[in-house]
Amino acid sequence: MDKTRLEAFSDGVIAVAITLLVIDLRVPEPAHDASLAHRLGEQWPNFAAYVVSFLTIGVIWVNHHATLRRLRAVDRSILFLNLALLMTIVLLPFTTALMARYLLEDSGRTLAAAIYGGSLLLMSAVFLTMNWHLLRNRTHLLHADISPAYRRTVLSRNLIGVAPYLLATAAAFVSPYLTLAISAAVAVYFVLPGTTPDTPGEA
Amino acid sequence: MDKTRLEAFSDGVIAVAITLLVIDLRVPEPAHDASLAHRLGEQWPNFAAYVVSFLTIGVIWVNHHATLRRLRAVDRSILFLNLALLMTIVLLPFTTALMARYLLEDSGRTLAAAIYGGSLLLMSAVFLTMNWHLLRNRTHLLHADISPAYRRTVLSRNLIGVAPYLLATAAAFVSPYLTLAISAAVAVYFVLPGTTPDTPGEA
Amino acid sequence: MDKTRLEAFSDGVIAVAITLLVIDLRVPEPAHDASLAHRLGEQWPNFAAYVVSFLTIGVIWVNHHATLRRLRAVDRSILFLNLALLMTIVLLPFTTALMARYLLEDSGRTLAAAIYGGSLLLMSAVFLTMNWHLLRNRTHLLHADISPAYRRTVLSRNLIGVAPYLLATAAAFVSPYLTLAISAAVAVYFVLPGTTPDTPGEA
Amino acid sequence: MDKTRLEAFSDGVIAVAITLLVIDLRVPEPAHDASLAHRLGEQWPNFAAYVVSFLTIGVIWVNHHATLRRLRAVDRSILFLNLALLMTIVLLPFTTALMARYLLEDSGRTLAAAIYGGSLLLMSAVFLTMNWHLLRNRTHLLHADISPAYRRTVLSRNLIGVAPYLLATAAAFVSPYLTLAISAAVAVYFVLPGTTPDTPGEA
Numbered sequence: 001m002d003k004t005r006l007e008a009f010s011d012g013v014i015a016v017a018i019t020l021l022v023i024d025l026r027v028p029e030p031a032h033d034a035s036l037a038h039r040l041g042e043q044w045p046n047f048a049a050y051v052v053s054f055l056t057i058g059v060i061w062v063n064h065h066a067t068l069r070r071l072r073a074v075d076r077s078i079l080f081l082n083l084a085l086l087m088t089i090v091l092l093p094f095t096t097a098l099m100a101r102y103l104l105e106d107s108g109r110t111l112a113a114a115i116y117g118g119s120l121l122l123m124s125a126v127f128l129t130m131n132w133h134l135l136r137n138r139t140h141l142l143h144a145d146i147s148p149a150y151r152r153t154v155l156s157r158n159l160i161g162v163a164p165y166l167l168a169t170a171a172a173f174v175s176p177y178l179t180l181a182i183s184a185a186v187a188v189y190f191v192l193p194g195t196t197p198d199t200p201g202e203a
Numbered sequence: 204m205d206k207t208r209l210e211a212f213s214d215g216v217i218a219v220a221i222t223l224l225v226i227d228l229r230v231p232e233p234a235h236d237a238s239l240a241h242r243l244g245e246q247w248p249n250f251a252a253y254v255v256s257f258l259t260i261g262v263i264w265v266n267h268h269a270t271l272r273r274l275r276a277v278d279r280s281i282l283f284l285n286l287a288l289l290m291t292i293v294l295l296p297f298t299t300a301l302m303a304r305y306l307l308e309d310s311g312r313t314l315a316a317a318i319y320g321g322s323l324l325l326m327s328a329v330f331l332t333m334n335w336h337l338l339r340n341r342t343h344l345l346h347a348d349i350s351p352a353y354r355r356t357v358l359s360r361n362l363i364g365v366a367p368y369l370l371a372t373a374a375a376f377v378s379p380y381l382t383l384a385i386s387a388a389v390a391v392y393f394v395l396p397g398t399t400p401d402t403p404g405e406a
Numbered sequence: 407m408d409k410t411r412l413e414a415f416s417d418g419v420i421a422v423a424i425t426l427l428v429i430d431l432r433v434p435e436p437a438h439d440a441s442l443a444h445r446l447g448e449q450w451p452n453f454a455a456y457v458v459s460f461l462t463i464g465v466i467w468v469n470h471h472a473t474l475r476r477l478r479a480v481d482r483s484i485l486f487l488n489l490a491l492l493m494t495i496v497l498l499p500f501t502t503a504l505m506a507r508y509l510l511e512d513s514g515r516t517l518a519a520a521i522y523g524g525s526l527l528l529m530s531a532v533f534l535t536m537n538w539h540l541l542r543n544r545t546h547l548l549h550a551d552i553s554p555a556y557r558r559t560v561l562s563r564n565l566i567g568v569a570p571y572l573l574a575t576a577a578a579f580v581s582p583y584l585t586l587a588i589s590a591a592v593a594v595y596f597v598l599p600g601t602t603p604d605t606p607g608e609a
Numbered sequence: 610m611d612k613t614r615l616e617a618f619s620d621g622v623i624a625v626a627i628t629l630l631v632i633d634l635r636v637p638e639p640a641h642d643a644s645l646a647h648r649l650g651e652q653w654p655n656f657a658a659y660v661v662s663f664l665t666i667g668v669i670w671v672n673h674h675a676t677l678r679r680l681r682a683v684d685r686s687i688l689f690l691n692l693a694l695l696m697t698i699v700l701l702p703f704t705t706a707l708m709a710r711y712l713l714e715d716s717g718r719t720l721a722a723a724i725y726g727g728s729l730l731l732m733s734a735v736f737l738t739m740n741w742h743l744l745r746n747r748t749h750l751l752h753a754d755i756s757p758a759y760r761r762t763v764l765s766r767n768l769i770g771v772a773p774y775l776l777a778t779a780a781a782f783v784s785p786y787l788t789l790a791i792s793a794a795v796a797v798y799f800v801l802p803g804t805t806p807d808t809p810g811e812a
Contacts, residue, residue, distance in 0.1 A: 012218030015621030025703040036717030058692040083261040094228040108239030215421030286464040297431040311442030418624030489667040500634040514645030
């Protein structure tokens with residue numbers, strides 16, 4: 001089975017999910033008792049969450065890109081693991097909006113942040129599962145030049161990639177700001193040049 | 204007529220429809236009389252419906268993929284049958300939201316579940332019609348290696364694929380939960396490895 | 407300039423616009439004084455408008471497809487005429503929702519229907535302009551086998567294609583239902599097999 | 610790394626962002642004290658902003674197209690600069706809606722217009738940064754026929770392209786209408802035939 005349409009469909013879903021993040025930036029209704037600056041200022045969690053989730057989905061897309069590049073073809077199991085991954089990515093506009101809405105509330109902020117961290121954890125866990133399956137059980141679908149040593153390296157990196165989101169989820173019980181800060185740090189770490197090898201490997 | 208743009212357009216429409224499912228997951232407004240956990244818990248039909256409809260549209264996409272792979276080219280009749288199929292797929296975010304909103308209501312739940320089941324039935328019926336037309340009337344557009352026996356197999360499977368959604372629709376008059384459960388079972392059945400042949404055939 | 411990305415971008419925009427039509431189908435809030443069946447029944451203009459606009463955008467997409475297939479390459483003028491066409495297509499979810507919302511109202515229904523008809527008229531007029539420009543001023547970008555006689559045929563058909571939308575717009579001042587009926591008839595006419603030549607030509 | 614998927618993902622994101630502009634065109638609820646014509650008339654800033662932002666994102670897409678056409682391949686730094694560019698483009702439906710909502714308000718209009726101008730400025734500044742990086746630091750990824758003189762020309766044009774948005778942002782403090790007018794003028798200037806060379810170069 002050809003992988004071109006899988007890429008096209010995944011790109012489409014990820015592109016829509018990343019763009020839907022803007023829907024959570026709301027235009028405040030004009031009000032007499034507060035200036036627009038003040039009301040936009042109150043929305044700072046939404047703007048911060050927009051940047052963090054946008055970069056995070058962008059990093060997922062780059063990693064997804066890298067994963068599919070290693071494959072010569074796909075089979076049914078990969079189609080459906082990929083679908084599970086997309087299902088967790090499409091959740092992110094919701095969990096982002098939830099975390100942002102409750103970050104400044106007294107009640108609910110811990111749960112909202114834990115759900116946000118948890119959705120990133122789920123996404124990275126499904127990504128790890130997908131790669132584990134590809135690199136362990138579907139070696140006949142990989143490009144011939146991918147060595148066992150390289151496969152182990154990729155898997156180690158994927159395994160390590162789950163850890164910060166485990167931390168971000170746990171951190172919600174200390175402070176929801178910490179969840180947001182750790183998620184931001186992960187995204188920036190992956191975006192910064194030189195912190196990970198350019199190619200081959202996960203971004 | 205080349206089939207590349209038909210695939211690209213269909214992938215785009217299906218990708219947007221599957222992603223719009225997230226819009227029905229609502230961030231509850233903070234309230235004094237109920238915790239966030241409680242209010243999210245009340246939304247469980249929306250989360251369940253999200254998973255079921257996401258997997259269902261994913262299965263449709265895989266099957267659509269399989270259908271177009273059998274074709275060398277497309278003609279006008281295929282373009283418009285495909286358009287009818289897309290029209291039923293794009294309805295699903297609406298019927299999903301309707302079913303989820305009324306699942307816990309005393310009044311309207313039967314109708315809402317019947318409409319949800321009915322929209323899946325309609326979608327599978329249009330898919331059957333499209334395949335019937337392709338495999339019966341447009342054999343000159345199929346790849347040369349597709350045998351009459353194989354064509355009969357695909358059509359039988361498509362015909363059988365309509366049955367569970369007929370059941371899911373009828374089940375609404377017994378219990379709306381049953382409609383949701385049958386729809387979930389169908390999606391999981393198609394996703395589970397080994398329950399259907401990998402290739403060739405419908406996923 | 408290569409036309410592949412123009413096709414991909416146009417397909418993306420049209421795919422999103424056609425899918426956004428579903429957003430105008432609203433889940434009624436549960437109410438004590440009216441059954442769900444009654445409240446969905448009141449929304450029939452939205453369902454009718456969904457079908458008509460979905461088929462109409464589908465027909466546009468098929469025609470757009472046919473237009474770009476005649477080209478070997480594109481230049482700047484085509485990029486921007488195409489952008490103007492997309493701008494009128496993206497308006498349709500709004501004008502569809504407007505017409506549907508006011509169809510059963512005493513006040514505003516004429517204007518809403520005229521705007522709906524007018525948006526279809528605008529779209530077909532821009533499409534005619536784009537084809538006029540391509541077939542008259544950009545013959546060096548057309549495939550070599552496209553004869554002057556064929557070019558005249560396409561332009562005549564495009565010119566004739568504007569007429570029903572002129573009629574649909576004017577009909578709003580007689581009855582808004584007439585606008586909807588004419589728009590539906592145009593879409594069905596293009597979709598019906600055998601009413602227009604399969605290839606070459608506009609769908 | 611192949612640039613095809615980068616193009617496809619960028620096209621998808623830009624296509625969704627440009628189409629989401631229609632969401633800010635609202636269907637007025639029927640009211641007894643004002644005609645539909647009057648209420649749509651009050652929304653003229655939304656319609657004007659729709660046209661200006663649609664053309665602007667269209668111009669960005671054409672320029673993005675031109676930028677990637679110069680490249681033979683992409684690396685990690687380009688992926689992430691492109692992601693930053695997309696993040697500023699996806700903001701535009703929000704800043705467009707904000708500017709339109711406050712254009713006729715006494716309070717907040719200056720800030721809203723400055724944010725709109727500022728978001729266009731940010732977008733053009735990131736675009737300049739991306740091109741600067743490509744044309745200065747990534748010359749090995751460019752097509753071989755791109756001369757140093759041509760690279761300087763492109764960079765000068767990109768540098769000049771930032772200026773009108775600097776002006777549009779500053780103009781908000783004189784009049785928010787001026788911000789809208791300058792942004793409209795920039796879009797029309799790029800769309801008008803003959804004002805910039807067709808190829809090669811930025812649109």
